[in-house]
Amino acid sequence: MGKQTPMMEQYLKIKADYQDAFLFFRLGDFYEMFNDDAINAARELEITLTKRGGSEGIPMCGVPYHAAENYIKILVEKGYKVAICEQVEDPKTAKGVVKREVVQLITPGTVMESNMLKEGENNYIASLSHFEDGSYVIVYNDLSTGENNITVISHGWDAVIHELYNQPIKEMVISSNLPEDLRSQLQVRLNVTLSYQDEVTFNAEYRNLTEDLNDERLMKAFSRLLNYIQHTQKRSLDHLQKAKVIELKHYLSLDMYSKRNLELTETIIKKGKHGSLLWVLDQTVTSMGSRLLKKWIERPLLDKHLIEDRLNIVDAFYQGFMERDTLRDTLKSVYDLERLAGRVAFGNVNARDLLQLKQSLEKIPELKATLNQFEQHQIQTLSKGLIYPKDLINLLNTSIIENPPISIKEGSIIRDGYNDVLDTYRDASRNGKKWIATLEKKEKEETNIKSLKIGYNRVFGYYIEITKANVHLIPEGRYERKQTLANAERYITPELKEKEQLILEAEEKSIDLEYNLFIEIREKIKEHIPELQHLAEIVSKIDVLQAFATVSEANNYHRPHFVESELNIKNGRHPVIEQVMKDGSFVPNDVTLDENKNILLITGPNMSGKSTYMRQLALTVIMGQIGCFVPCDEADLIIFDQIFTRIGAADDLVSGQSTFMVEMLEANHAIANATDRSLILLDEIGRGTSTYDGMALAQAIVEYIHNNIHAKTLFSTHYHELTVLENTLDNLKNIHVRAEEFEGNVVFLHQIQEGAADKSYGIHVAKLANLPQALIERARTILQALESGNKPTPTTEKIESGQLSFFVEEAEREKENKKPIPASEEKALDELKRLNLFEMTPMEAMNALYRLQKQVKL
Ligand SMILES: Nc1ncnc2c1ncn2[C@@H]1O[C@H](COP(=O)(O)OP(=O)(O)OP(=O)(O)O)[C@@H](O)[C@H]1O
Ligand SMILES: [Mg+2]
CATH class of the missing domain: 3.30.420.110 (MutS, connector domain)
Structure with missing residues (x-):
């Protein structure tokens, strides 16, 4: 490589300190990128890649500085970092290469711009x-x-x-x-x-x-x-x-599996809020409230007093419907005080933000008045905590005008009367303009040219404009010609230029001064940041608690009572599914778990509602422990210390995501950490492996929990054989979800009843899913044979509909091909089965595959 230009030397030196970031290098009106940065940025931002210094030169691309924000946003959202390198001295006075420095490193975790948050x-x-x-x-x-x-x-x-x-x-x-x-x-x-x-x-x-x-x-x-x-x-x-x-x-501990399986703040498949518990509960009206709600959902409380404190407030908000409505209305005009305070400190607020701040703060008396209408003493305490920041409001009221522009560098931000010097400048400029208006009138009269007018542009400043038709009316020597247009002439006079200079000087000075005053105001507001943060904390709390009251009323939730040992829920519902069904067709069910019967073994056909029932209990427990009312008619809840779940939520849908290993990991996590104050939900544990293995494991797990852990447990299974455990395990009770057969079809009643299910309806469900009739018939024959203790005879008969021929041929071919598998392949197969793709990176998966292939190729 040839010798670098001094500027490139400077670039490379700075870049060396910011290897893991895109270096936005300011050159005039552009941020330029070079070398690999340029190649990568051109790809990520879809901008043109060029070469600096001809076709042999180094790769380069750039974005205009005024549009940089959008490009930065794209990069940061993709997880990259961007180092902003500015010219830190005036190019006009610089000797040699202009000095440049990185002034900020924007990273995904440090963005402050509201459009990136x-x-x-x-x-x-x-x-x-x-x-x-x-x-x-x-x-x-x-x-x-x-x-x-x-x-x-x-x-x-x-x-x-x-x-x-x-x-x-x-x-x-x-x-x-x-x-x-x-x-x-x-x-x-x-x-x-x-x-x-x-x-x-x-x-x-x-x-x-x-x-x-x-x-x-x-x-x-x-x-x-x-x-x-x-x-x-x-x-x-x-x-x-x-x-x-x-x-x-x-706090109630929720492991990763439970946070995911219970879809507390996002759904498993779409990863969105819609369909999660947060989605149902989020009736907050401020973004501060919305953020706090999410935190509360992820950290339910353990202390009964703290829970009751929240419930008391929710209860009062629930009762006072009218006042709550007013409260919600008032809260709507409170902006994000927390983030505004952050941006004040960070130095990226404009005058409009300060106006938003003022408007929000001015709502405080109204907010207090509404809160004071509730007699509940904790609400009164919250209200007392809202302290009207008089000095701050005063400052904002006297300093910032009603309709400021977005930019803080073009003036028109500060009110008259706020600063004496600014007022003098403004007077000078206003008087100057008045003088010009008078001059125009005077000149019109004296020259008798009606169309004479005084105008202004950036290049020529103030000028007198006279149409060509009237030029002959100008007295000799009165004006000095400055510019000729198609149908007019423009003139100036020394007096006009003198005034112009006064006006422009005053304007320039006032713009500079306004900027400085704005910075000064911002600094003064900084002193109030703790007050603002304190206000934000109370407002967000009020917002979440009113949201709880609002959903509780809308969805007919009831206040839970916390008891020591016997959990009892009357007519419980699943808070999310009942919303999705909307038509009120969700079937409520009771739950009872006491010291004597703390394990419920749930059987019932597919699609009957076993998983729903289990999750609705966990969600009810969580809602109760965050201080919200719960979806049922009555609830005596115990305070749980931890919730563990093994729920096959994603397994049916995202193939390969649920392996037997994940199932066992989740079960192990529960067994290793649960206490007798925990809630364990095990949904069809053991189904990821062969029947006997699965059943054996399932039984062993239930027995272990029963004998060693004593946690309250819901256990659903398709292994009917497990229902006999009720006879040997004292604390286990069978329940089932009722379904009925009607004219050969299954009817789901979604009702939980005592005892074990008498029958599995898997084949009925397959029928509902529209599997071919011939296949269903064949399944029935096999089932009958199995139930009567016979081995079903395999069929080689082609089934009429023709749709199954593939499977039958496959079976035949398999028979022919049956020969012993070499030990090395068996080992590889075994390993393949045990691979836990869910836990691997693509690279690790590649490596594993490579190893396995090598084993069988031998
Ligand atoms: N209590 C209920 N009231 C009304 N509909 C319900 C109720 N419970 C479940 N359902 C409906 O039945 C569907 C299946 O429920 P769920 O997944 O809980 O069944 P399951 O018994 O776990 O089935 P599988 O054995 O196949 O896992 C739900 O998506 C819901 O639409
Ligand atoms: Mg299920």
Whole structure:
């Protein structure tokens, strides 16, 4: 490579520090990218790739600086980082190459622009630190709201993944010596951008954020994150809030499987909110409320008093329908105070944002008045916590005009009377303009040219314009000609130019001054950030609690009672399915689980509602423990410490996603961690393997839970043979979902009844699914043979409809081909069966496949 130009040298030097980011290198009105950055950016952004310095030159592409935001957005949403490199000295005065520096690194976890953030969702950047004692510390930070949460995981890597799963984390900051396999798990499981920060010394500037931390591990973990943010953002982080420690033992623990299987905040298949519990409960009206609701759903409470506190408020909101309606209306005009505060600190608010802030704050008295109409004392306390920020509102009222422009660099932001100097400038400019208007009138009269007018443009400034037809009327020497148009002449006079200069100078000065004043106002608002955050916290809480009251009323939920040992639900419903069915045809069912009968073994035909029944219990428990009313007529609930689920939710739909291994992993996770205060849901455990294996495992698991764990358990199965366990296991009770046969068809009643199901209706369901009639008949014959204890005779008969010939031929061919499989192949097959694709990266899968092929090729 030849010698670099000085500018390229500068580029390469800066790029060396930002290897893992796209370097947006400012050149005039463009951000340029070179080399690999250019090739990759051209592909990702679909922009043209060119060469710098002719066809032999280096690859290059660029985006105009004023449109950069959109391109940055695309890259960041795809998980990339973008380093913004600006000219930091004036090109006019620079000697040699203009000095350039990276002013900000925009990463998925540090975006602040509102168009890159989802309103009702947090945008976390998290850090993960591991310590010699085997513990892990996770720090969550949302830069847009300033919140900082810290969690300690004392037991193992799995718990880390369970904790992180489903959190809205966009980026994880880790130490560069975190083992490679753990790193790749983070990437595969959580789909996050990884960043590295090894510096964990505490920056004393942030002492006030860590007052509550008294553990060195926490300080180090928090410092890892702060140092990274500080290093990448290079700007004020005054809005960061005190680090709050989240003690996991204070919350109902939901493992990764349960968060996913129960579809708490997103559905399994579509990964969307629609169809999740969050979707049903989200009657919040502010985005702050919506974010808090999601957090509450993922961390239900364990402390009865805290739950009852929430329920008391929900109850009061529920009763006061009219007042609640007013409350919702008022809340609608409260903007996202939390994120506005964040952007004030970050320095990217404009005057319109400040106006939104003002309008939101002005709603506080109304909000308080509405809350005061509820007599409930906890609501009164919330209302008292809403302190009207008089000084701040005053500042905003006196400083920002009613209709400011988007830009903060073009003036027309600050009110008259706010600043004396600004007022003088404005007077000068206004007087000057008045003088010009008078001049126009005077000149018209004196020259007697009616069409004479004074105009302005950026190039010539103020001028007197006279149409060609009237030019002869101008007295000799009165004006100086400046510009000739097709049908008019433009003139100036020394006096006019003098005034022009005064006006323009005043305008320029006032625009500069307005910008400075705006920055000053923004700095003043920074001092109020803690007040704003405090308000945001209360408003979001009120919003979630009113949302609970609103859904509870709309869907006829009832307040649960918390009892010590006997769980009793009357006419319980599945909160999501009943919404989807809408027509009110959902069949309610009771649930009873007490000390004596704490395992329910559920049988019943396919499609009858076994899985639904199990999930509805878990969702009811969660709703109760987050302080919402529950979908039933009456509920005595126990406070559970953990919920474990093994529910074949995705297995029927996404083939290959559910393997027997996942099933066993989930079961093992439950057995290893459950206590007698836990709820375990095992849906058709053992069905992923051969009948006898499956049945044996299922029975062993039930017995183990019964004898050793004593957790409240719902266990559904198609193995009717298991129903005899009721005779030997004291605490197990059979229940079944009722279905009836009517004229050869199955009718689902979806009703839970005591005792075991007498019959399986699998073939009926197959019929409902429109399998060929001939096939159904054949299945019936085999079934009869099996039921009478005979071995069904295989058929080689071609079935009439012809649709089955393929299978029959296949069977015949198989018979012919039957020869012993060599041991090496058997081993490979075995291994193949055991592969857990769900847990593998594509690369690992490739490697495994390669190995297996080698084994059988021998
Ligand atoms: N209580 C109910 N009231 C009305 N419809 C219900 C009820 N329970 C379930 N259903 C309907 O039946 C469908 C099947 O329910 P579910 O998946 O729970 O059956 P299942 O017994 O678990 O079946 P399988 O044995 O095939 O897993 C649901 O999607 C729902 O539409
Ligand atoms: Mg099921």
